[in-house]
Amino acid sequence: MADDLKSLLPPMKRMKKNNTIHNAKPVLDSQTCNQVLKVLKSGQLTQGKMVEKLEDRFSQFCNARYCAVVNSGTAALHSALYAIGIKHGDEVITSPLTFIASANAILMAGGKPVFADIDGKTFNLEPKKIENKITAKTKAIIPVHLYGLTCDMDEINSLARKYKLKVIEDACQAHGAEYKGKKVGSLSDIAVFSFYATKNMTTGEGGCVVSNNLNYIEKIKMFRHHGQSLQKRYYYKDLGYNYRLTDILAVIGIEQLKKLKQNIEKRQSNAQFYNSFLSKIAGIQTPFVPKNHIHVYHQYTIKVNQKVYGNSRDELINELKKNGVFAGIYYPHPIHTAPHIKVFGYKVGDYPIAEKISQVILSLPVHPSVKQYEIKKIANIIEKFRC
Numbered sequence: 001m002a003d004d005l006k007s008l009l010p011p012m013k014r015m016k017k018n019n020t021i022h023n024a025k026p027v028l029d030s031q032t033c034n035q036v037l038k039v040l041k042s043g044q045l046t047q048g049k050m051v052e053k054l055e056d057r058f059s060q061f062c063n064a065r066y067c068a069v070v071n072s073g074t075a076a077l078h079s080a081l082y083a084i085g086i087k088h089g090d091e092v093i094t095s096p097l098t099f100i101a102s103a104n105a106i107l108m109a110g111g112k113p114v115f116a117d118i119d120g121k122t123f124n125l126e127p128k129k130i131e132n133k134i135t136a137k138t139k140a141i142i143p144v145h146l147y148g149l150t151c152d153m154d155e156i157n158s159l160a161r162k163y164k165l166k167v168i169e170d171a172c173q174a175h176g177a178e179y180k181g182k183k184v185g186s187l188s189d190i191a192v193f194s195f196y197a198t199k200n201m202t203t204g205e206g207g208c209v210v211s212n213n214l215n216y217i218e219k220i221k222m223f224r225h226h227g228q229s230l231q232k233r234y235y236y237k238d239l240g241y242n243y244r245l246t247d248i249l250a251v252i253g254i255e256q257l258k259k260l261k262q263n264i265e266k267r268q269s270n271a272q273f274y275n276s277f278l279s280k281i282a283g284i285q286t287p288f289v290p291k292n293h294i295h296v297y298h299q300y301t302i303k304v305n306q307k308v309y310g311n312s313r314d315e316l317i318n319e320l321k322k323n324g325v326f327a328g329i330y331y332p333h334p335i336h337t338a339p340h341i342k343v344f345g346y347k348v349g350d351y352p353i354a355e356k357i358s359q360v361i362l363s364l365p366v367h368p369s370v371k372q373y374e375i376k377k378i379a380n381i382i383e384k385f386r387c
């Protein structure tokens with residue numbers, strides 16, 4: 001590690017944690033620290049060459065033509081909705097089981113979030129449930145590749161063609177995931193990613209939009225900089241925001257991207273290792289991966305069937321916690337029940353599968369730093385707690 005940086009860090013003893021296992025842990029190496037220092041010393045702190053380089057590398061990684069980097073996944077969603085022309089009163093269909101940003105971005109663009117229920121096995125939007133939510137006002141669908149598993153994109157894209165809708169993939173949890181041999185980022189009109197600290201690759205805060213449509217990406221590059229023309233400074237074509245990422249953070253993304261494939265493989269082998277133990281425990285359902293989908297395990301999410309397992313999901317979470325294991329729930333409340341979204345007329349009971357699933361799911365630590373002996377320990381706790 002660079003000496004200048006070492007002096008800024010607390011002594012190792014204080015950084016050392018006890019035996020707890022957390023659900024997320026970003027890994028930053030000394031090369032990353034050196035690169036950040038280089039940017040700091042260069043004096044070019046805001047959006048510059050490093051942002052451009054990250055855009056080139058990330059679009060290459062996705063096998064897509066273009067990329068625009070912004071300062072969060074939420075900004076990426078808002079920008080993508082702007083690019084496809086979502087306006088006040090337009091309806092956009094998404095999943096009720098996702099991070100709130102998927103719906104908040106629709107509101108930010110002036111649209112109305114509409115939900116279709118999920119498939120209880122994949123946790124993703126059920127294509128069959130989308131069609132009867134389509135009205136004359138529907139303009140787009142946002143499938144969310146939840147936990148790192150791609151949605152049924154052929155079915156969703158064909159619905160979009162039939163009703164002349166745009167498709168924005170919320171790939172915030174799915175960097176590197178694949179569907180029928182194709183990487184996320186080139187499966188629909190436009191795809192958005194998050195580089196938040198817990199995601200499969202990070203810049204601390206950050207995000208990007210990927211597309212094969214140059215027009216969309218140029219619009220987003222204006223939108224992230226107050227609508228300023230890409231040719232002429234201080235010439236504004238439309239309302240925009242400050243959604244720029246700094247070069248300080250972009251350089252972290254460039255380093256993270258170099259390790260992404262290796263980190264995904266680690267997540268996948270951790271998931272397989274969990275499967276080898278947990279699939280034998282009655283009442284525990286391990287993640288389902290349909291044929292032709294490659295899961296990148298942003299989360300490793302199991303279902304607890306209380307009738308068979310004996311204890312409830314919440315009891316199991318407490319038991320894990322007592323043993324120093326921090327499992328997560330993504331997400332404990334389907335988003336149609338949030339107060340600012342409920343006002344559109346949604347109520348408990350509208351999306352029964354998402355509501356049921358949110359009460360039985362549990363995500364176990366699967367990040368690249370989790371060791372096999374830790375997985376064994378976690379599996380042991382789960383097995384012993386069955387009654």
Ligand SMILES: *Cc1c(COP(=O)(O)O)cnc(C)c1O
Nearest residue numbers: 072073074099101102172194196
């Ligand atoms: C993280 C996430 C977002 C938002 O990304 P931020 O970078 O936190 O703004 C949106 N959608 C999903 C599904 C996410 O997981």
